[in-house]
Amino acid sequence: MLPFKLVYHDLYDLNLGAHVFPSEKFRLIQDKLLNDGIAEVDDFLRPEPATDADILRVHTEDWVHKLKTGTLTASDQMKLEVPYSSELVRAFWLAAGGTILAAESALQDGFGCNIGGGFHHAYPGHGEGFCAIHDVAVAIRTLQARKKIARAMVVDTDVHHGNGTAAIFAKDASVFTLSIHQLNNYPAHKPHSSLDLNLEDGVADEEYLATLLPAVKKSVSDFHPDILFYVGGADPYREDQLGGLDLSIEGLQKRDAGVFKEARHKNIPVVTTLAGGYAQRLADTIQIHVNTIQAAKHIANL
Numbered sequence: 001m002l003p004f005k006l007v008y009h010d011l012y013d014l015n016l017g018a019h020v021f022p023s024e025k026f027r028l029i030q031d032k033l034l035n036d037g038i039a040e041v042d043d044f045l046r047p048e049p050a051t052d053a054d055i056l057r058v059h060t061e062d063w064v065h066k067l068k069t070g071t072l073t074a075s076d077q078m079k080l081e082v083p084y085s086s087e088l089v090r091a092f093w094l095a096a097g098g099t100i101l102a103a104e105s106a107l108q109d110g111f112g113c114n115i116g117g118g119f120h121h122a123y124p125g126h127g128e129g130f131c132a133i134h135d136v137a138v139a140i141r142t143l144q145a146r147k148k149i150a151r152a153m154v155v156d157t158d159v160h161h162g163n164g165t166a167a168i169f170a171k172d173a174s175v176f177t178l179s180i181h182q183l184n185n186y187p188a189h190k191p192h193s194s195l196d197l198n199l200e201d202g203v204a205d206e207e208y209l210a211t212l213l214p215a216v217k218k219s220v221s222d223f224h225p226d227i228l229f230y231v232g233g234a235d236p237y238r239e240d241q242l243g244g245l246d247l248s249i250e251g252l253q254k255r256d257a258g259v260f261k262e263a264r265h266k267n268i269p270v271v272t273t274l275a276g277g278y279a280q281r282l283a284d285t286i287q288i289h290v291n292t293i294q295a296a297k298h299i300a301n302l
């Protein structure tokens with residue numbers, strides 16, 4: 001048994017068919033965790049969808065209405081970049097419920113891992129870049145409303161800037177947002193995070209880790225969050241189709257373990273979410289995400 005819970009639902013699949021976003025990855029990660037003996041069936045929790053009241057702590061009534069009734073405009077649809085379906089909407093509500101459950105579970109066990117979520121490009125009133133609902137923001141606001149936490153930190157290591165996160169919490173002093181990303185990549189407009197670590201094209205393991213880990217250490221110790229949300233994109237990988245950094249699979253696992261160690265050192269619970277991953281070989285994306293869970297297991301057992 002793992003010393004923490006994994007949160008997963010079969011309906012996380014975004015129902016995209018042939019698309020650069022491999023929406024079957026959630027199921028494949030679950031399968032690999034079980035097949036490789038990293039986790040057992042009893043390590044998994046099955047989330048309920050977030051309630052509309054929880055979603056509305058972050059998103060506008062107009063956007064929620066459009067999603068629930070399938071009335072996205074052509075421009076909404078273009079920014080979202082994934083085809084609308086009722087399955088897609090259900091999956092986003094479930095991912096948000098999953099990140100809430102993983103966060104509650106992290107407060108209890110020190111770690112809580114959603115095998116989904118990390119939809120960091122979603123804004124309050126529209127979706128962008130495959131993200132319709134910002135699960136991490138919904139979970140932060142929900143835990144604050146439940147008086148479980150006061151201050152949260154988001155460490156976003158997806159290769160793409162966490163624009164939705166930055167915009168949502170821009171004026172909220174209770175949430176510290178850190179994004180490490182390739183500067184010359186999507187999204188074109190990058191609102192300021194509390195701390196943006198802008199990387200040039202082609203940055204590899206050593207420079208990446210030397211930039212990220214001291215910044216996490218300092219931010220954690222200056223800000224003192226009650227919980228840390230980790231948006232663990234697989235797309236800084238050197239063979240990613242939508243990324244332009246040069247990290248190895250080993251470097252990515254050092255990244256995960258390094259962030260978890262800094263949080264653990266200060267007794268801060270960690271919630272992990274997946275975010276992007278578009279490697280040429282799907283098996284690499286799956287391995288990188290599985291390694292995040294392995295890193296959590298390793299740090300939790302230290």
Ligand SMILES: [Zn+2]
Nearest residue numbers: 158159160276
């Ligand atoms: Zn990404």
